[in-house]
Amino acid sequence: MTPKSDEGKAKPRITPATLLAGFAVLISCQLAGETLVSVARLLAPSFVFPGPVAGMLLLLAYLGWRRRLPAGLDAMATGLIGILSLLFVPSAVGIVQYGGLILEWGPPLLLALVISTLLTLLVTVGTYLALARLSNGEEP
Amino acid sequence: MSGIAEIWVYLSASPLLWLTATILAYLLALAISAKLGGTPIANSVLIAGLLIIALLQVTQTSYAQYFEGAQFVHFLLGPATVALAIPLYKNLEKVRRSLLPIGGALLAGSLTAMGSAVAIAMAFGAPADVVASIAPKSTSAPIAMELARNLGGIPSLAAVLVILTGILGAVIVTPLMNALKIKDYAARGFAVGVASHGIGTARAFQVSEVAGAFSGIAMALNGALTSILVLVWVLLSQA
Known part of the structure; x- marks a missing residue:
C-alpha cells in the first residue's frame, strides 16, 4: 500500500x-x-x-x-x-399497501406536497445563491 | 395447463422472481426514459414502481411476498448511503468554501419544507394526525416515520408522503432550475437534497456529480435539523 x-x-x-x-x-x-x-x-x-x-x-x-x-x-x-x-424502487412499491389512506386524503395532500416541494426548492436555491454571492463578495 | 400453474406457484414463492422483476422493471424504466429523451417526468423510480405495482395487482401478489425478493435491492440502500461520502470527499474544498450558503439555505429550506406543508394541510382542514404525518415529509423515510410518531401522526402515512415528496422533487427540480436559468449545480443539488431526500439525491447524481454531492450533504443535514426542530417543538408544546 x-x-x-x-x-x-x-x-x-x-x-x-x-x-x-x-x-x-x-x-x-x-x-x-x-x-x-x-x-x-x-x-x-x-x-x-x-x-x-x-x-x-x-x-x-x-x-x-x-x-x-x-x-x-x-x-x-x-x-x-x-x-x-x-x-x-422497493420502498416506492410499498405505497400499494396504503391505497386506502391515499384515496381518502389524496387530492388535498398531493396538492400540499406539490406546493410545499416547489416552495422548498425555490427558497433553498434562492437563499443558497444569495449567500454564495454575499460570501464571494466579502473575499478579496 | 396445471403444469404451468405449478411452475408459477413454485416461482412466485421464490425471492428470485421479484428480485429479477425489480431489476428488469428498472432497466425497462431507464430504456423508456432514454426513449423519451431523458425527460424528468419519466423518472426511473416512478416508472419502475408503477410497472411493479401493476404486475403485483395482475398476479395478486402481496407486498410482503414481493419484498421477500426486493429486500436484497433494498438492503443496498444502506451501503449506498454511506457511499455518498466519496463524492462529498472529492468536493470537500467546494463544501468548505460554501459553509455560509449551506447553513443559511439549510435553515430556510428546512423551515419552509415543514412550515408550508403543515400550513397547507391545515388550510385543507386535515385532522391533526394527518398534519403531523406531513410535517417531516422532506426527510428520509426512517426519520419521518419516527418523527411522525413523536408528533402524534401516522408513521405509515408519513412513509408514503416521503416517497411521493421524493418523486415530486426529482421530477420538478430540473425543469424548474432550467426555467430559472440557475447554473450553479451545487445550489441546485443542495435544494433538491433538502426538499426531496435520497430520491432527489439519486436524481441529482443523474445530472452532475457536484449536484449529487451537495444533495447528499443537504439530505444528511436536513434529517438532523428536522429531528432537532421537531424535538424542540414537542418539548415546547409539553411545557
Whole structure:
C-alpha cells in the first residue's frame, strides 16, 4: 500500500480484492453508524437519526483525516451511487399497501406536497445563491 | 395447463422472481426514459414502481411476498448511503468554501419544507394526525416515520408522503432550475437534497456529480435539523 493518493494514477488498482475491501469499508461504516445511533438513543430515547447517514459522516471524517481515497472504495461507491434510483424502487412499491389512506386524503395532500416541494426548492436555491454571492463578495 | 400453474406457484414463492422483476422493471424504466429523451417526468423510480405495482395487482401478489425478493435491492440502500461520502470527499474544498450558503439555505429550506406543508394541510382542514404525518415529509423515510410518531401522526402515512415528496422533487427540480436559468449545480443539488431526500439525491447524481454531492450533504443535514426542530417543538408544546 502506497501512502499517496490513488487518484489520477495511470493504473488505479481495481481488483476483486480491492473492490471487496471497498464494500467492506462501506458496510463497516454503516455498522459503526448504526451502533453509534443506538448508543445515542440509549442516552436520549427521542433522538432519531438513520445509521447509514451517520456511517456516511464517519466515512467522510475518516477520508478527510487520511486524505487518501482507495481505488477499490472509489469504484464500489461510484457503482452503488450509479444505481441509487433502483435502490428506492422497493420502498416506492410499498405505497400499494396504503391505497386506502391515499384515496381518502389524496387530492388535498398531493396538492400540499406539490406546493410545499416547489416552495422548498425555490427558497433553498434562492437563499443558497444569495449567500454564495454575499460570501464571494466579502473575499478579496 | 396445471403444469404451468405449478411452475408459477413454485416461482412466485421464490425471492428470485421479484428480485429479477425489480431489476428488469428498472432497466425497462431507464430504456423508456432514454426513449423519451431523458425527460424528468419519466423518472426511473416512478416508472419502475408503477410497472411493479401493476404486475403485483395482475398476479395478486402481496407486498410482503414481493419484498421477500426486493429486500436484497433494498438492503443496498444502506451501503449506498454511506457511499455518498466519496463524492462529498472529492468536493470537500467546494463544501468548505460554501459553509455560509449551506447553513443559511439549510435553515430556510428546512423551515419552509415543514412550515408550508403543515400550513397547507391545515388550510385543507386535515385532522391533526394527518398534519403531523406531513410535517417531516422532506426527510428520509426512517426519520419521518419516527418523527411522525413523536408528533402524534401516522408513521405509515408519513412513509408514503416521503416517497411521493421524493418523486415530486426529482421530477420538478430540473425543469424548474432550467426555467430559472440557475447554473450553479451545487445550489441546485443542495435544494433538491433538502426538499426531496435520497430520491432527489439519486436524481441529482443523474445530472452532475457536484449536484449529487451537495444533495447528499443537504439530505444528511436536513434529517438532523428536522429531528432537532421537531424535538424542540414537542418539548415546547409539553411545557
